[in-house]
Amino acid sequence: MPEFQQIAILGVGLIGGSIGLAAQKRHVAEKVVGIGRSEERLARAQRQGCITEGTTDWQAGIRGADLIVVCSPVEAIVPLVEQMVPFCQPGTIITDAGSTKQRIVDTLHSSETIRGRKDVYFVGSHPMAGSDKSGSDFAVADLFENRVTIVTPVAETERTAQASVRKFWESLGSQVLEMSPGQHDAGVALTSHLPHVIASLLAASTPESLLELTSTGWADTTRVAGGDVELWRQILSTNRGHVLQSLANFEKLLTAFRASLEAGQDEHWITLLKQGKHHRDIVGS
Amino acid sequence: MPEFQQIAILGVGLIGGSIGLAAQKRHVAEKVVGIGRSEERLARAQRQGCITEGTTDWQAGIRGADLIVVCSPVEAIVPLVEQMVPFCQPGTIITDAGSTKQRIVDTLHSSETIRGRKDVYFVGSHPMAGSDKSGSDFAVADLFENRVTIVTPVAETERTAQASVRKFWESLGSQVLEMSPGQHDAGVALTSHLPHVIASLLAASTPESLLELTSTGWADTTRVAGGDVELWRQILSTNRGHVLQSLANFEKLLTAFRASLEAGQDEHWITLLKQGKHHRDIVGS
Numbered sequence: 001m002p003e004f005q006q007i008a009i010l011g012v013g014l015i016g017g018s019i020g021l022a023a024q025k026r027h028v029a030e031k032v033v034g035i036g037r038s039e040e041r042l043a044r045a046q047r048q049g050c051i052t053e054g055t056t057d058w059q060a061g062i063r064g065a066d067l068i069v070v071c072s073p074v075e076a077i078v079p080l081v082e083q084m085v086p087f088c089q090p091g092t093i094i095t096d097a098g099s100t101k102q103r104i105v106d107t108l109h110s111s112e113t114i115r116g117r118k119d120v121y122f123v124g125s126h127p128m129a130g131s132d133k134s135g136s137d138f139a140v141a142d143l144f145e146n147r148v149t150i151v152t153p154v155a156e157t158e159r160t161a162q163a164s165v166r167k168f169w170e171s172l173g174s175q176v177l178e179m180s181p182g183q184h185d186a187g188v189a190l191t192s193h194l195p196h197v198i199a200s201l202l203a204a205s206t207p208e209s210l211l212e213l214t215s216t217g218w219a220d221t222t223r224v225a226g227g228d229v230e231l232w233r234q235i236l237s238t239n240r241g242h243v244l245q246s247l248a249n250f251e252k253l254l255t256a257f258r259a260s261l262e263a264g265q266d267e268h269w270i271t272l273l274k275q276g277k278h279h280r281d282i283v284g285s
Numbered sequence: 286m287p288e289f290q291q292i293a294i295l296g297v298g299l300i301g302g303s304i305g306l307a308a309q310k311r312h313v314a315e316k317v318v319g320i321g322r323s324e325e326r327l328a329r330a331q332r333q334g335c336i337t338e339g340t341t342d343w344q345a346g347i348r349g350a351d352l353i354v355v356c357s358p359v360e361a362i363v364p365l366v367e368q369m370v371p372f373c374q375p376g377t378i379i380t381d382a383g384s385t386k387q388r389i390v391d392t393l394h395s396s397e398t399i400r401g402r403k404d405v406y407f408v409g410s411h412p413m414a415g416s417d418k419s420g421s422d423f424a425v426a427d428l429f430e431n432r433v434t435i436v437t438p439v440a441e442t443e444r445t446a447q448a449s450v451r452k453f454w455e456s457l458g459s460q461v462l463e464m465s466p467g468q469h470d471a472g473v474a475l476t477s478h479l480p481h482v483i484a485s486l487l488a489a490s491t492p493e494s495l496l497e498l499t500s501t502g503w504a505d506t507t508r509v510a511g512g513d514v515e516l517w518r519q520i521l522s523t524n525r526g527h528v529l530q531s532l533a534n535f536e537k538l539l540t541a542f543r544a545s546l547e548a549g550q551d552e553h554w555i556t557l558l559k560q561g562k563h564h565r566d567i568v569g570s
Contacts, residue, residue: 128500132565148497177497191498195487195506200561201538202480211567212433212462213476215413219568220508221480225561233555240546247543251536253486258532261525270518276485276510280417282496283504 016071017139035061121161145173189242301356302424320346406446430458474527
């Protein structure tokens, strides 16, 4: 027995497409409607089994949906939700897959449009899964398995909807953690946004003439730098304060490492290598 | 017809074991003798097919070898080569797989022991292949395929031996580049040692309580931090000057990125993201 009769997915790329695949494979929904701007990309996503049908007409696409998952770039999420809410059937739950949460959750809960519909429920989410690749071509049904999804309730969040959203991600194979949007944004600044910036700068600073001297180490360390620049512009812009803090802390650590290497205070930098290995070994492959 | 009758590999770990596997698979040598300190590890490497026989007695192990490949941690290479040279048969070629080259090559060519044997030839090498894993359990026959090996001749290098060493790595599937030890060390400081330090510091600076918020991005970016700390201590110590320079340059770039993010000079940091993606896309998966 599916938990939802009909799911609408806005944006059928890597994340949206993988949600569609997983929802069908795990019988979470009977019908998965993809909403996008390109007929051609929707048709491809349908052929790939990501969605059961696709439409470029969002009003038609959300008709009958009891769950809407917005998988658009972070800056598009608020305007899309505001646009859709007046057209949702009573009881509709809306969640998203945005990589930053504070601005999205704050803006939506203070929006007049959304406050006007007490029978439509927004719950912020962030599935911590992804890739440097984009598009439904790279969608996989097991993307969320053994991965963490963060759900970010606030005082205004309707508790039944929150429980449904939690259960939704769990039914896709994900482990769910709940925390405030601010806690989320501070955490992922360190675990996702800082690594992205560092990887990009490493790749950017390697002279083109030396790229032939790179090996698997460079390739791993810089992999995420291949991600879509516009998506990352939006993520870093909407989490600027926390990212700045994480960059400043990292710079201090880097300076301390260099100073100790320069001064021959080898115990200091070796301790940092050991601490890095310790944390890396905890996470595993 | 094999190119060598007998290869001796000193240190049958990930690199040494993979050389043994590749040399046999590609019929580069008839006999591959592994030399190590642990009978048990040598027996395992032999069962895994990395070597045709193993011994803890290095004098016995190099007897009859026309090529010796030293795959020990970088600080051990010079003393091992100095110890072996007086016992080598005339015409023996010795190469190594050390990640830093200047100190090794300089020390060996100014060593009295080695200058006394005009009929034994040392040629420095660095196969740019590896893993954060160590031990022959992770050895694979295709480790060097489509990977670069750098050979570092100097004025004192015997040209026929240099050509043989080049051909040896090529016959294992590697693309060979030749450059001076100094050029090598400056290059890998940027393409290998800097990424290692950065990855270690990223992992070290992520609070343990936030490790559950990491995803594939963090895992990729920090993967090399799981490498053996003692091996990396030796690498960074023997390439200290170049590593310091690369760290100082990276700090400047990081500070510039942060300053522009803070000042809202978005074009500047977006350009760096684009440049990073450009370089990453050139290298590919």
